[in-house]
Amino acid sequence: xxxxxxxxxxxxxxxxxxxxxxxxxxxxxxxxxxxxxxxxxxxxxxxxxxxxxxxxxxxxxxxxxxxxxxxxxxxxxxxxxxxxxxxxxxxxxxxxxxxxxxxxxxxxxxxxxxxxxxxxxxxxxxxxxxxxxxxxxxxxxxxxxxxxxxxxxxxxxxxxxxxxxxxxxxxxxxxxxxxxxxxxxxxxxxxxxxxxxxxxxxxxxxxxxxxxxxxxxxxxxxxxxxxx
Numbered sequence: 001x002x003x004x005x006x007x008x009x010x011x012x013x014x015x016x017x018x019x020x021x022x023x024x025x026x027x028x029x030x031x032x033x034x035x036x037x038x039x040x041x042x043x044x045x046x047x048x049x050x051x052x053x054x055x056x057x058x059x060x061x062x063x064x065x066x067x068x069x070x071x072x073x074x075x076x077x078x079x080x081x082x083x084x085x086x087x088x089x090x091x092x093x094x095x096x097x098x099x100x101x102x103x104x105x106x107x108x109x110x111x112x113x114x115x116x117x118x119x120x121x122x123x124x125x126x127x128x129x130x131x132x133x134x135x136x137x138x139x140x141x142x143x144x145x146x147x148x149x150x151x152x153x154x155x156x157x158x159x160x161x162x163x164x165x166x167x168x169x170x171x172x173x174x175x176x177x178x179x180x181x182x183x184x185x186x187x188x189x190x191x192x193x194x195x196x197x198x199x200x201x202x203x204x205x206x207x208x209x210x211x212x213x214x215x216x217x218x219x220x221x222x223x224x225x226x227x228x
Contacts, residue, residue, distance in 0.1 A: 014047075015165050028052045033063065040084040042077075049076045057122075062216060063114075064089035065122025088131040093118040097142065104137035105173070112211075113218045120177035125155035130160055131173040132209070140167050150179050159197045164205050171206040174221075181215030197227060 018035045021027045023188040027035065034050035053074060057063040058189075063071075096115035109192055119142075122129055128145040141164065146154045153176060159188050164172055174193065178184075189211075189212070197207040210221035221227040 022181075029060055035061050036060075036088065038041060038082070040081040044076075046054065046076075049074075053077075061117060062122050064092065064120065065120075067122070067124060070122075070124065081152055085154050089118065094117065097139070098144075100131075100139040102138070105131065105133065105139055116211055116213050116218045118173055120175065121216060126177055126179065126203070127149055128153040128155055129175040130163070131172045131175060132164060132167045132169040133173065134168075137171065137208075140169060155192050155196075157199055159194070160196060161199050161203065161205075165203065166174040170207060171208045172200060173208050174210040176181070176210075177213040183214055184219060185210075185212055185221060185224070185226055192223075193221055193227055 015035075015038050017026070018038065021031065021042070022035055030050065033054055037050055038045040047160065053063055054060075056067060056074070068079075068082050068086060071077050071085060072079060074172050090202070093115065096118055099108065099111045100115060126148040128148070128160060130143045130145050132140040132143065133139055133202055145156070145160065148154060160172065163169075176189075182186055189210070193210045207227065208222070210227055212219045212221070
């Protein structure tokens with residue numbers, strides 16, 4: 001039987017190898033998750049927990065995007081660890097948002113997609129966000145317009161128009177999520193998009209796009225022909 005001090009030595013050796021592999025750029029995504037958890041749970045072997053979490057959530061992005069409640073529903077994840085993971089997620093979201101603040105948001109579409117995924121991916125309720133842009137398509141403000149249920153979030157078109165006028169926005173991008181993976185734009189989504197586009201157009205403001213986050217993908221109403 002392995003003694004406690006011998007077990008701790010083995011764990012420390014494994015963690016040292018993980019850190020070296022990370023510095024050398026040789027870690028797999030699963031191993032990155034394992035390394036991350038070693039800092040959140042320093043006195044336990046997290047290999048089994050890492051495998052269980054990776055299998056459940058599919059990738060690190062979905063794991064970090066999960067709610068506190070979802071994370072703490074896993075055996076071995078307590079509040080401090082869940083907070084640690086959510087802080088990492090928030091830093092990632094802030095990093096992508098920084099790029100949107102400093103350049104036209106469509107300059108690097110991949111960063112916009114990643115921002116949307118970090119903001120809404122993995123959430124179990126619908127949220128509706130409005131990105132207000134200036135004449136250079138740089139982000140003025142990302143507003144959480146509403147939070148709803150697992151299959152609905154309210155949209156108040158007049159409030160969006162009012163805010164766009166206050167901010168002197170040149171254009172607007174809508175972003176919302178469907179917690180059920182693979183569920184695309186509904187007929188109601190299309191109607192809201194069309195109605196708001198007309199209201200904004202009458203004030204010389206453009207509804208540039210409506211983005212939908214579902215699962216690990218982001219769909220564009222503009223590209224799908226829903227927004228003309």
